[in-house]
Every structure is written in structure tokens, then in C-alpha cells.
Amino acid sequence: MRAIVINQEASMPEHVDKKMPELQEGQVMLNIRASSMNHRDVWITKGLYPGIVSGATMGSDGCGTWQGEDYVINPGLDWGLNQNFQDSRFRVLGVPDDGTFADYIAIDKKYLYLKPSHLTVTQAAALPLAGVTAYRALFSRAGLRQGEKVLVTGIGGGVALMAFQFALALGCTVVVTSGDAAKITKAMKMGAVGGYDYKDTNWTKDLVTDFGGVDVVIDGACGPGFSGLIRVCQPGGRIAFYGATAGQIGSVNPQQVFWKQLSILGSTMGSESDFGQMIDFVSKHHIVPVIDCVLPLDNYRDGFSRMAEGKQFGKIVFSH
Numbered sequence: 245m246r247a248i249v250i251n252q253e254a255s256m257p258e259h260v261d262k263k264m265p266e267l268q269e270g271q272v273m274l275n276i277r278a279s280s281m282n283h284r285d286v287w288i289t290k291g292l293y294p295g296i297v298s299g300a301t302m303g304s305d306g307c308g309t310w311q312g313e314d315y316v317i318n319p320g321l322d323w324g325l326n327q328n329f330q331d332s333r334f335r336v337l338g339v340p341d342d343g344t345f346a347d348y349i350a351i352d353k354k355y356l357y358l359k360p361s362h363l364t365v366t367q368a369a370a371l372p373l374a375g376v377t378a379y380r381a382l383f384s385r386a387g388l389r390q391g392e393k394v395l396v397t398g399i400g401g402g403v404a405l406m407a408f409q410f411a412l413a414l415g416c417t418v419v420v421t422s423g424d425a426a427k428i429t430k431a432m433k434m435g436a437v438g439g440y441d442y443k444d445t446n447w448t449k450d451l452v453t454d455f456g457g458v459d460v461v462i463d464g465a466c467g468p469g470f471s472g473l474i475r476v477c478q479p480g481g482r483i484a485f486y487g488a489t490a491g492q493i494g495s496v497n498p499q500q501v502f503w504k505q506l507s508i509l510g511s512t513m514g515s516e517s518d519f520g521q522m523i524d525f526v527s528k529h530h531i532v533p534v535i536d537c538v539l540p541l542d543n544y545r546d547g548f549s550r551m552a553e554g555k556q557f558g559k560i561v562f563s564h
């Protein structure tokens with residue numbers, strides 16, 4: 245079967261003809277019809293991700309068919325029973341385990357969820373990893389409530405857009421940041437009430453002037469700009485972050501954190517319960533993931549370059 249595998253540390257994956265997977269107990273053979281990219285795929289090709297195994301099929305997100313029904317895959321393997329944090333065996337589908345950038349995957353049936361009926365296979369393939377990460381950060385960690393003000397940073401990203409859509413669906417007021425004015429314009433058209441360029445040194449001041457600050461921040465960047473996120477929080481605010489695209493957190497003013505009674509919360513993907521709740525939320529609110537582009541799987545290199553250059557607005561999907 246066709247598969248996109250990582251063969252060498254810090255290199256682009258290769259298109260190979262791979263042996264069909266063998267079914268283990270409890271597994272089913274899913275015929276993958278669409279898959280999608282996450283930033284971790286780019287980190288893997290740069291050698292910046294732990295546990296890279298040569299020859300492993302890449303890809304965490306997928307939607308496929310088994311016995312005539314379409315399913316999405318929960319890519320969070322072996323989370324365990326504790327809802328507060330994952331088990332030491334936890335890992336993300338797609339390196340070291342064989343992932344979704346292939347024609348077939350042998351996957352434990354417990355990770356399959358019926359595709360929400362309002363989504364196409366292509367749209368559903370965009371949902372799993374970004375959806376569960378956004379859901380846990382917003383709801384399980386930051387405890388977002390209807391009517392609160394939310395800042396979602398780096399709105400061009402897959403997780404960021406999903407968090408944005410979920411917060412809007414709950415009836416929250418959402419402001420965004422981006423390094424690209426065109427992405428801010430797109431987010432405003434989707435319902436953001438404000439948008440700021442995170443490269444502009446005055447953006448946090450402007451946000452506070454315009455909206456008086458926010459209750460919840462969802463961030464995937466960290467980096468030197470993190471101190472600005474503390475500045476824009478109102479008293480009692482919660483910052484949930486799930487990524488560090490911009491690197492180490494810069495200096496943080498502790499007085500602002502304790503005086504405003506802020507909570508700074510790390511978040512990673514989500515439990516099986518988070519995943520099931522995310523699917524129910526998406527179905528209830530008829531949320532359709534924002535898709536940047538759909539490429540044939542054979543053109544995967546174009547998807548990797550587009551994400552590495554940060555050109556996308558939403559998910560890059562591969563059609564199989």
C-alpha cells in the first residue's frame with residue numbers, strides 16, 4: 245500500500261510502497277480516505293520531536309471507512325484513566341506508531357468515532373488532533389464559560405482556529421492575533437470582534453484600550469510575547485497554552501500574575517473523554533473545521549512546505 249514514511253532523521257518523509265499492516269487483537273483495518281497535517285509533522289521532519297522511528301508512517305489525523313461506515317480516529321493513544329494528565333505510555337498517533345498518511349491503518353477500535361454526519365470525509369479528517377487540543381485547553385483546562393471574553397493567538401493555526409470556532413459557538417466574544425493582516429481579516433469575517441498583529445509592540449495596550457482585557461487566553465506560541473498575554477488578562481483570567489512555536493517563555497512579571505489571581509495552565513491534546521465530548525460539541529453546534537487546502541496525498545511535499553512557511557489559514561488536508 246501507499247505510505248508516507250520518515251526514513252531519516254531531520255529530512256522530508258518519503259513515498260513508499262509499504263506492506264499492509266497486520267491486525268492485532270482489538271484492531272480493525274481502516275481504509276483511510278483523507279488525512280490532515282499538524283505542526284508536529286513539520287517538527288518531525290526537522291528532527292525536533294522525541295521518539296522518531298525510522299520507517300514509521302507519518303500522520304496523526306485521518307478519516308476512513310470500515311465495514312461501510314466512516315470514522316475519525318482519536319490520535320491520542322493510551323491516555324489512561326486519569327483525566328488530569330496522561331499516562332507515561334501516552335503517545336500521539338503517527339511516529340512512532342504507524343500513522344494516517346497511508347491507504348490503510350490497523351487501529352484499535354476504541355479509537356474510532358463515527359464521523360459527525362454534517363461533515364464530509366475531508367472536513368472530518370481536519371478535526372481530530374486540533375479539535376481535541378482546542379477542546380481540552382478551552383473547556384477542561386481554562387473552564388471557559390458562555391459570554392466570557394477570549395483571546396486566541398496565532399489565528400492562522402489549526403488548533404487556534406478550532407479554539408476560535410468553539411469559543412464562538414459557546415457564545416463568547418473572541419479577539420485574535422496573527423502575524424498576517426489577511427488572516428486577521430478572515431477571522432473578523434468569521435466573527436472575531438478584534439484582531440491584532442503580534443509583531444506590533446503596542447498590540448497588548450491596544451487590546452486593553454479596546455476591550456478592557458480578556459478572561460481566557462488560548463496560546464500555542466509562548467516565546468518572548470508571553471508576558472503580553474499576562475498583561476491583557478483581566479483579574480481571575482486563565483491562560484491555557486498547548487504549544488511553544490515561538491520558543492521559551494520570556495520574562496514574566498510575577499506581581500501581575502499573583503495580584504490578578506491568574507491561572508497559567510499547560511495543556512496537551514486530551515483524554516478519551518475529552519475527545520468524545522469534542523465530537524459531541526462539534527456535532528451539536530454543526531462546526532465545520534476551516535480547511536486551508538486539500539492536496540492529493542501524493543503531493544504531500546507541498547503541504548509540508550506550506551506549513552513550514554506558515555502560509556496556511558486552517559488545516560492542510562490530504563485526499564487519498
Ligand SMILES: NC(=O)c1ccc[n+]([C@@H]2O[C@H](COP(=O)([O-])OP(=O)(O)OC[C@H]3O[C@@H](n4cnc5c(N)ncnc54)[C@H](OP(=O)(O)O)[C@@H]3O)[C@@H](O)[C@H]2O)c1
Pocket residue numbers: 281282283284287373374377397398399400401402403404421422423424427442464465467469486487488489490511512513551554556558
Ligand atoms: N500540546 C499539544 O497537544 C499540541 C497539540 C497541537 C499542536 N501543538 C503545538 O502547537 C503549535 C501550533 O500547532 P498547529 O498544528 O496549530 O500549528 P500550525 O497550524 O502550523 O500553526 C502555527 C501557528 O503559530 C502561530 N505563530 C507563529 N509565531 C507566533 C507568535 N510569535 N505569536 C503567536 N502565534 C504565532 C501562527 O499564527 P499566524 O499564522 O496567525 O501568524 C499559527 O497559529 C505547534 O508548536 C504544535 O507543535 C501542541
